[in-house]
Amino acid sequence: MASYLSTTGEEQQAMLKKLGLTSRDALFADIPGAVRLDRELALPEALSEMELITLMRELAQKNTNLDSYACFLGAGAYDHFIPSVVGSLTSRQEFYTAYTPYQPEISQGTLQAIFEFQSMICELTGMEIANASMYDGATALAEAVAMAVSQTGRDEVLIASTVAPEHRQVVQTYARFKNVQVREIGFQNGTIDLNQLEALCSAQTAAVIVQSPNFFGAIEELNQVSALAHQQKALFIAAVDPISLAILRSPGELGADIVVGDGQCLGNPISFGGPGLGFMATTKALMRKLPGRVVGETTDHDGKRAFVLTLQTREQHIRRDKATSNICSNQALNALAATIYLTLLGKAGLKEVATLCLRKAHYLHDRLIATGKFTPAFTAPFFKEFAVIGTTAPEGLNKALLGDGIIGGYELKKAYPEFEYGWLLAVTEKRTRQEIDQLVEKVVKHCD
Secondary structure: OOOOOOOOHHHHHHHHHHHOOOOOHHHHOOOOHHHOOOOOOOOOOOOOHHHHHHHHHHHHOOOOOOOOOEEOOOOOOOOOOOOHHHHHHHOOHHHHOOOOOOOHHHOHHHHHHHHHHHHHHHHHHOOOEEOEOEOOHHHHHHHHHHHHHHHHOOOEEEEEOOOOHHHHHHHHHHHHOOOOEEEEEOEEOOEEOHHHHHHHOOOOEEEEEEEEOOOOOEOOOHHHHHHHHHHOOOEEEEEEOHHHHHOOOOOOOOOOOEEEEEOOOOOOOOHHHOOOOEEEEEOHHHHHHOOOEEEEEEEOOOOOEEEEEEEEOEOOOOOHHHOOEOOOOOOHHHHHHHHHHHHHHHHHHHHHHHHHHHHHHHHHHHHHHHOOOEEEOOOOOEOOEEEEEEOOOHHHHHHHHHOOOEEOOEEHHHOOOOOOOEEEEEOOOOOOHHHHHHHHHHHHHHHO
């Protein structure tokens, strides 16, 4: 724990003198007195460093944490194992204190890290070009919609209702202020209703959006969705779990025009929901429509390998009417974590992680069904997440499991009211057979 060292009175006076001021109050002379606080802050008496550390540890122990609890909650944020090397390297000051690499001559390390991230995302997704600096999976998806509308000149998008609820909400927010109509496509057996999609997809459709594995964990038939979208000359946007791509065919192979997703699962902790890491990849034909940043590889005047910001299509860098987006905060530190994670695991390691997730999720699914307390919500194939229908309310079940040191699944009725007893569970490579068996044992106990 780093200690906070405040400036001394002498240092404060030296700074005021440098500014040509005589008091701290003079710093705030432009703020009307009526809105200033005219009393001391209502804070407790100061503690010694030892007392403060003890207090903070006591407060921290009141939180449930993933080191002490077995987590089966997914729904968009996943408890994957993060090698210690990731934190060790990302905390180096060269990366930790870096921001936007505007000056390439002094930012080669940061630029190369972003370039390697883009290259890995392209390889995973099967696409030709990738960007950086998407905030999270939700904003990456919304930015992809904006791309599709701009490219096609159309004002309607079709989105599967099996796309994550929060992601659909962000898309709706973007669309509202761009005068774009968003129409949702229902589902059959946990995947998009292809008949409804075919009926609604028209010459007004800019894009069709599908997530796979989707919010229910089910794997969508991306090639069929792609064919239906392209029949109407609409773009096909696929939202994906990057770890699943180690064992599934890439969306690029299946006809996707834009691929997006959240890279939290790639070496980034859950951290109470953020910061996230969005990624986006597309074809060369759509390169000029990409938001965020694109780092390119070149050679310097000595012929050495070098990296530069090739494209920056936000309004801060080019004319406002030519900008594709104003999404801008640099997510390079999160992208670096993902890059280190993917480098450490390699193709074989990532495939092993994906395979473990797949097998362990199916093991838990089959064990829960065998108890007679649950039935499958769907029969569609799934990756690391699945939905079941229980005989008791998941809310009460989750509360009971928490007392057993287990973080239960997501209550489906929060987003899909028709599934009153629906329970969505995620199983990553971290979950052991003992933890899975304990979950089943406790679930049977609490359901009786």
